[in-house]
Amino acid sequence: MDEISKQPTIERPPVGDVSQYPEQSAEEPIVIANEFADVVIRKVETRNGMRLDIWSPRRGSRILLDAVALDCLTFQEPELISELLERRPAP
Amino acid sequence: MNTKPESQSLAAWVEETREGIDSGRFPARAFNDQAVYDLEQERLFSKTWCFLAHESEIPHPGDYVTRYIGNNNLIVARDEHGEIYANLNMCRHRGNVMCKAEMGNASHFRCSYHGWTYKNSGELVGVPYMKEGYEGRLKRKDWGLVRVRVDSYEGLVFGCLDPEAPPLDEYLGGFQFYLDLYLKHGLGGVEVHGPPDHWIADTDWKICTENFAGDGYHTPVAHQWGFHLGYFPSSGSTHSQGWAVSIPGKGHGIGLGHGPNFPPFGGFPDDLVAEMKQSLSPEQVEVFSRTRTAVGSVFPNLSFLMQPFSLEPGEIGVRFVTMRLYHPVGPGRMEMYSWCLVPKNASQEYKKEAYRAYTLAFGQAGTFEQDDFENWTKVTQAAGMTMVRDVDFPYIMGMDSAPDPEFPGPGHAVVPYVNDTNFRNLWSRWADYLAGEA
Numbered sequence: 455m456d457e458i459s460k461q462p463t464i465e466r467p468p469v470g471d472v473s474q475y476p477e478q479s480a481e482e483p484i485v486i487a488n489e490f491a492d493v494v495i496r497k498v499e500t501r502n503g504m505r506l507d508i509w510s511p512r513r514g515s516r517i518l519l520d521a522v523a524l525d526c527l528t529f530q531e532p533e534l535i536s537e538l539l540e541r542r543p544a545p
Numbered sequence: 546m547n548t549k550p551e552s553q554s555l556a557a558w559v560e561e562t563r564e565g566i567d568s569g570r571f572p573a574r575a576f577n578d579q580a581v582y583d584l585e586q587e588r589l590f591s592k593t594w595c596f597l598a599h600e601s602e603i604p605h606p607g608d609y610v611t612r613y614i615g616n617n618n619l620i621v622a623r624d625e626h627g628e629i630y631a632n633l634n635m636c637r638h639r640g641n642v643m644c645k646a647e648m649g650n651a652s653h654f655r656c657s658y659h660g661w662t663y664k665n666s667g668e669l670v671g672v673p674y675m676k677e678g679y680e681g682r683l684k685r686k687d688w689g690l691v692r693v694r695v696d697s698y699e700g701l702v703f704g705c706l707d708p709e710a711p712p713l714d715e716y717l718g719g720f721q722f723y724l725d726l727y728l729k730h731g732l733g734g735v736e737v738h739g740p741p742d743h744w745i746a747d748t749d750w751k752i753c754t755e756n757f758a759g760d761g762y763h764t765p766v767a768h769q770w771g772f773h774l775g776y777f778p779s780s781g782s783t784h785s786q787g788w789a790v791s792i793p794g795k796g797h798g799i800g801l802g803h804g805p806n807f808p809p810f811g812g813f814p815d816d817l818v819a820e821m822k823q824s825l826s827p828e829q830v831e832v833f834s835r836t837r838t839a840v841g842s843v844f845p846n847l848s849f850l851m852q853p854f855s856l857e858p859g860e861i862g863v864r865f866v867t868m869r870l871y872h873p874v875g876p877g878r879m880e881m882y883s884w885c886l887v888p889k890n891a892s893q894e895y896k897k898e899a900y901r902a903y904t905l906a907f908g909q910a911g912t913f914e915q916d917d918f919e920n921w922t923k924v925t926q927a928a929g930m931t932m933v934r935d936v937d938f939p940y941i942m943g944m945d946s947a948p949d950p951e952f953p954g955p956g957h958a959v960v961p962y963v964n965d966t967n968f969r970n971l972w973s974r975w976a977d978y979l980a981g982e983a
């Protein structure tokens with residue numbers, strides 16, 4: 455494996471602590487945290503559908519995943535996450 | 546010769562101690578001395594199999610706890626594929642502590658200093674500025690967390706710092722027969738009831754190991770309130786009855802106390818007893834059914850106790866199991882870890898009752914625990930006095946007892962329960978390690 459080729463291909467722009475995405479949701483956000491990281495998760499409605507919003511307040515980054523993206527995560531190996539962390543574990 | 550005079554005299558002291566044990570003497574100094582403590586770290590805890598965690602403390606992928614072997618802090622984690630690993634809790638970059646929480650769940654550990662990130666099994670995966678900073682010189686596979694060997698028996702996960710040490714099965718050497726009395730409570734085995742209580746005590750770890758290797762002798766005195774008020778179903782006149790069993794050459798020992806009127810499997814719910822009769826061998830059933838109290842130590846510092854405790858004076862009460870680990874943190878000082886084990890298949894009601902009995906008797910506020918630590922702390926203080934350096938204690942009970950030929954289990958079983966045989970075996974194993982001859 456090429457040790458130095460593991461670089462981020464895309465970096466998500468920082469979103470700070472204000473979300474531009476529609477956030478009207480009946481449900482309370484879910485916080486998933488351990489001693490290494492914490493994220494805030496909520497379901498967001500778009501005009502024509504819905505996405506899962508994962509927000510990292512410490513990092514100030516966010517990703518919005520639709521059903522196809524989430525479905526595809528369900529059949530990945532845990533090693534995929536390790537690979538993603540190879541690219542940019544921090545900051 | 547570069548040998549320091551102090552180390553020469555320590556070696557001579559260990560040799561004298563070994564000889565003394567054979568004639569039933571053991572030095573008080575062993576229980577509170579810096580040089581002995583240092584030698585234990587170097588020669589004992591770096592070679593023995595040491596208890597890390599019960600599997601039920603880390604049941605799911607990503608679950609971890611931090612524990613110790615000697616002065617080494619370890620992360621014991623179940624990885625994303627369900628395998629259990631133990632790694633030194635130290636980042637390989639500049640040595641920061643990886644997991645600061647004592648327990649948690651994480652797929653990856655990320656260092657709070659420069660951000661190196663590891664899989665929960667210990668492999669290094671993420672290095673910030675890998676390309677810019679290391680210019681291809683750093684090979685991730687060379688810089689994983691420092692791994693420690695693990696092995697398990699019936700849910701007990703042990704670790705060993707010595708790659709050459711014999712496997713756990715051989716180390717336990719037949720003591721599994723007795724461990725089953727605590728662990729095979731029904732077909733589902735046991736689980737921990739919550740995280741361990743733990744606290745620092747000015748007590749030497751060895752005093753606890755010895756006490757739990759079968760010191761039935763102290764019970765009618767140190768815990769006399771339990772006898773007198775009827776919370777503990779034994780009586781002063783019969784308390785010496787039972788077996789003391791040791792595994793020669795291994796250091797493990799157990800006391801199996803009998804009560805003449807104590808019913809077989811008393812204090813357990815009937816459905817659980819029916820299951821236990823299936824999960825245990827006929828020989829184990831024979832031993833177990835006659836046992837009121839089982840108090841045993843796995844060398845060097847893990848112990849178990851099963852006994853009944855009654856909330857209503859005069860009743861049999863409920864049986865509970867506690868598991869304890871004595872983590873040495875200095876000469877005459879330790880961190881006590883105390884768990885309650887409950888049968889996985891038992892009703893919630895019984896689990897609650899057993900836990901209640903456990904907390905009344907053991908854990909830092911437990912009545913028996915306080916009786917014991919009051920004595921153990923005083924013993925430790927005394928052992929540190931200057932005049933005590935040359936004082937021995939007698940270990941001569943049962944010096945000439947022949948093993949009970951009727952006893953159905955492995956090891957060396959003698960009667961009565963009130964006996965020093967297990968302790969002589971314990972100390973001679975301890976001294977073998979200190980002499981570098983284990």
Ligand code: FES
Pocket residue numbers: 636637638639640641656657658659660661
């Ligand atoms: S000490 Fe852990 S990344 Fe530097």
Ligand SMILES: [Fe+2]
Pocket residue numbers: 763764767768913917
């Ligand atoms: Fe006691």
